[in-house]
Amino acid sequence: MRINMENNFINISELNIQDPFVSIFPVGNDTLESIRQDMDTNGFDPIFPIIVWEGKNVVVDGHTRFAAAKALGLEEVPVLFKAFENEDDAVLYSFHIQRNRRNMSDDDILRCLELLDTIHAVPKKQKNLDSPKPTRKETNEIRAKELGISPHKVDKARKVLEYGTDDIRESVNSGEKSINKAFQEVQEIRRESGEIKGKPINGLGSAAKYTQTLGKFLKELTRIREDGWHDVSQEKALADLEAIIELIES
Template sequence: MNISTMPITDLKVEEPFSTLFPVGEDTLEGIRTDMESNGYDDAFPIIVWEEKGIVVDGHTRFTAALAVGLEQVPVLIRNFENEDDAILYAFHLQRNRRNLADEDILRCLHVLDSIDDAREGADGEKRTRREKIKERASELGTSESKIDKAKKVMEHADDSIREAVETGEKSINQAFNEMQEMRRESGELKGRATSSLACGARYSKTLGKLIEELTRIRDEGWEQVSIEKALLDIETLKNIVEG
């Protein structure tokens, strides 16, 4: 890497780079304290878009350097063809150095989908929703189920629910379940509410336990259970299944 120094006043901080991964207060305070005692660690330069002088990566270090009054900071200058390429570069750096929280996943998903939609429209190549979900899950290091739920929250949830995820107040799963319940109440969705565990999986697990226990009772003898009661209980289960 060809690292040089640059006056901090020559650097510009702009969206979307400044909000892609918000500066955490605890992390900022730790870096600021260390920087105040030991100076700026040259091993972690600020990444700058050469043509525009914009900070692409290193916003926490930039903010800490400002706070301690540094006039010069180490920078790594890079060329990017366009803003989308610069955003993707910043995203991959952050993804490789941290475990993404749900608020990070939702924010990155929005940015990556916007870039993807623009490029897809330009080259005319269309992919299915499932293909996109699989790709995003791989990029963000999470499950396809979480990406699917996150996308549905982005598409159908109201502003308050989305903002609760973006601020870390709710998980993607909590937001998804709340959104689905609201959609059911409004009549937009039909059917009963379910938990985060799929109904099919819950049914198989419950049935397996029931069969295991009934088999144990049978092996120990049915003397304390009348045939009439057993048949009545089976009829109750039948009524539950039939709704």
């Protein structure tokens, strides 16, 4: 990937909008209206140009700014051209730059997990037979880092993609259901079909063991707090709590 650091102004009619770039993180109506109003008042800030695939004039990042400028009837917009080796390279750039500035919703996670799996899939003829295939756990850990979520949630999302009906997947994509809820429905369907064995686990097990474990956990957290949180970031602590919530809800 080569970057041209100089901003250029280009006629908006020369820019192309196409999948998969426009579908990675769909433009939200509320965000679009907010940016449109700001742009109407203050103009298009060239500090935040539209990122364009050099030589193809395809918008890689900045679809909301593009839509707002078009709605306002702007003829020219600031762009930053970048050269990419191929579409996968451009899509990964688009994903990472947008991922870093937003909180991923469950529909984002499901859509982007499928996208990343597709991009990272290696054709059979290109596989190195001497290299061991990553395990499901290893792959989930890689995707978790890319998506900024726990491997446990990645595994749930993957099961929704693999075993969920079209209606279940669409309910997550539309924001109607969470990944946790969809996962529970998928597991129940698989359980009823006999694909997986055992009864649903809705509790936390023995109440006495739970109370004892919780007591030890809180006691240790108190000790760490009193010693100082020097080696534990707030982000890590909150991420760990999220993992505990996911474990309980599963």
